[in-house]
Amino acid sequence: MSALDRIGVKVVAAEDLATGNVSALLHEIAGLLDTWVQKREPASIDLRSLPLSRGDYEELEAALGVGAVTASVDAIGASDVHETRYPGVWRVTHRNEAGEVVADLLEVCEAPAILRAPTEDTADALTRLREMLNYRC
Amino acid sequence: MTTLGDSLAASGVSRRAFLKFCTALTSLMALPPGVAPAVAQALAAAKRPSVIWLSFQECTGCTESLTRTSAPTLENLILDLVSLDYHHTLQAAAGFAAEEAREHAMKEFDGKYLLLVDGSIPVADDGVYGTWGGESFVDILAQSAKGAAAVVAIGSCAAFGGLPKANPNPTAARSVSDLIKDKPVINVPGCPPIAVVMTGVLAHYLTFGRIPELDAQRRPVAFYGETIHDRCYRRPFYDQGKFAKTFDDEGARAGWCLYELGCKGPTTHNACATIKWNAGTSFPIQSGHGCLGCSEPDFWDKGSFYKALATADWGGAKTVGTAAAVGVAVGAAAAYLGRKRQDRISKEE
Numbered sequence: 001m002s003a004l005d006r007i008g009v010k011v012v013a014a015e016d017l018a019t020g021n022v023s024a025l026l027h028e029i030a031g032l033l034d035t036w037v038q039k040r041e042p043a044s045i046d047l048r049s050l051p052l053s054r055g056d057y058e059e060l061e062a063a064l065g066v067g068a069v070t071a072s073v074d075a076i077g078a079s080d081v082h083e084t085r086y087p088g089v090w091r092v093t094h095r096n097e098a099g100e101v102v103a104d105l106l107e108v109c110e111a112p113a114i115l116r117a118p119t120e121d122t123a124d125a126l127t128r129l130r131e132m133l134n135y136r137c
Numbered sequence: 138m139t140t141l142g143d144s145l146a147a148s149g150v151s152r153r154a155f156l157k158f159c160t161a162l163t164s165l166m167a168l169p170p171g172v173a174p175a176v177a178q179a180l181a182a183a184k185r186p187s188v189i190w191l192s193f194q195e196c197t198g199c200t201e202s203l204t205r206t207s208a209p210t211l212e213n214l215i216l217d218l219v220s221l222d223y224h225h226t227l228q229a230a231a232g233f234a235a236e237e238a239r240e241h242a243m244k245e246f247d248g249k250y251l252l253l254v255d256g257s258i259p260v261a262d263d264g265v266y267g268t269w270g271g272e273s274f275v276d277i278l279a280q281s282a283k284g285a286a287a288v289v290a291i292g293s294c295a296a297f298g299g300l301p302k303a304n305p306n307p308t309a310a311r312s313v314s315d316l317i318k319d320k321p322v323i324n325v326p327g328c329p330p331i332a333v334v335m336t337g338v339l340a341h342y343l344t345f346g347r348i349p350e351l352d353a354q355r356r357p358v359a360f361y362g363e364t365i366h367d368r369c370y371r372r373p374f375y376d377q378g379k380f381a382k383t384f385d386d387e388g389a390r391a392g393w394c395l396y397e398l399g400c401k402g403p404t405t406h407n408a409c410a411t412i413k414w415n416a417g418t419s420f421p422i423q424s425g426h427g428c429l430g431c432s433e434p435d436f437w438d439k440g441s442f443y444k445a446l447a448t449a450d451w452g453g454a455k456t457v458g459t460a461a462a463v464g465v466a467v468g469a470a471a472a473y474l475g476r477k478r479q480d481r482i483s484k485e486e
Contacts, residue, residue, distance in 0.1 A: 044170040075154035100417050102161035118152035
């Protein structure tokens with residue numbers, strides 16, 4: 001037994017405690033999904049705006065799970081997108097180039113906007129594709 | 138002036154990347170995530186604003202906080218979006234050339250530029266304790282604020298007088314809002330302020346073309362609307378009445394609440410508990426020390442850092458009694474209030 005072992009450090013990580021907020025959040029998601037089903041109105045929840053502990057995140061992830069679609073996007077840092085076990089409910093985590101989370105969202109919609117090709121980018125793509133073809137011919 | 142959209146496109150940023158950037162900004166500004174496309178549209182069309190940054194009685198800690206990021210991040214991107222026409226510490230020019238740049242920007246963007254100030258302003262003995270180029274800080278501030286669209290007081294010294302104002306305040310240090318009465322002044326206190334809070338305020342101004350909603354201390358509600366205590370991960374221990382009594386007792390080792398060791402979290406409005414420091418690594422309470430209350434006025438003179446709020450000069454027993462009585466309910470209601478605030482801000486926008 002080293003001298004260090006004799007120091008009675010006992011760490012209880014408060015971050016691991018669940019606060020009970022996840023139940024309320026899951027009910028809210030059910031409400032948003034109901035609106036999507038009835039009216040096709042998309043909605044999203046900014047998880048970082050809620051006081052969720054690490055334990056809460058674990059509880060939320062266990063409750064929603066991972067469904068059929070998983071995607072990653074490389075745009076000024078990585079973005080991870082996955083559909084939960086409940087189609088129409090997506091988890092979207094945006095990171096910057098240093099890997100820090102800059103936005104963490106639950107989106108209720110057909111597909112998150114980050115996965116769709118923006119009109120401006122497709123117009124630019126057409127120009128570049130034509131330039132490439134001219135070069136080839 | 139070119140638009141932000143143009144300069145981003147010119148630097149090869151795709152629309153998808155820009156949308157993602159705006160989603161992150163929206164989260165940063167505590168707006169509902171659904172408004173991200175509207176933010177993108179407004180921001181792409183916004184003109185690059187001219188920014189003049191003046192440093193008075195300060196330690197350069199605020200600039201350090203803003204610029205010493207480890208990798209290209211959101212705050213760097215926002216900084217790239219403004220035209221920083223004058224900044225003592227960062228500019229290459231010196232002397233007459235530097236002052237000329239400031240005067241040129243003030244003339245060309247009259248009524249439109251943003252004036253950022255860090256440091257307090259000494260007014261004793263005709264302002265002789267702070268001068269450059271033979272002019273006093275008092276005069277330079279008055280001159281530079283004249284044509285500004287708004288003045289942003291960065292850090293606790295500019296916002297409230299800070300450490301130079303600490304008793305006995307030998308130079309009669311004043312805050313920006315003590316001296317500038319005819320312009321909107323936004324206070325972004327903290328010693329130093331969190332980098333993304335500084336840039337978030339700029340982003341809000343760029344997006345909406347006006348200053349954000351402020352509290353009674355002129356601080357943006359989006360970042361200073363809640364206390365450190367409201368969002369502290371040690372809050373459950375406070376609610377359970379579990380407190381560390383010394384820095385090396387059983388409670389301290391177990392990570393209990395630091396209230397009795399002088400933590401000023403319950404009366405301090407800032408975003409440290411959520412945004413954290415050093416690339417999101419930690420914040421004072423997480424590393425075992427109570428909050429000093431550095432984003433509140435006169436924190437330096439409000440009694441010992443190591444005495445509980447009830448015995449220090451912080452409005453004392455009343456605040457604490459209320460906090461204790463409200464207890465768990467506050468924590469549970471925080472999410473609701475946060476959302477309600479988002480709704481209100483989004484309606485106003």
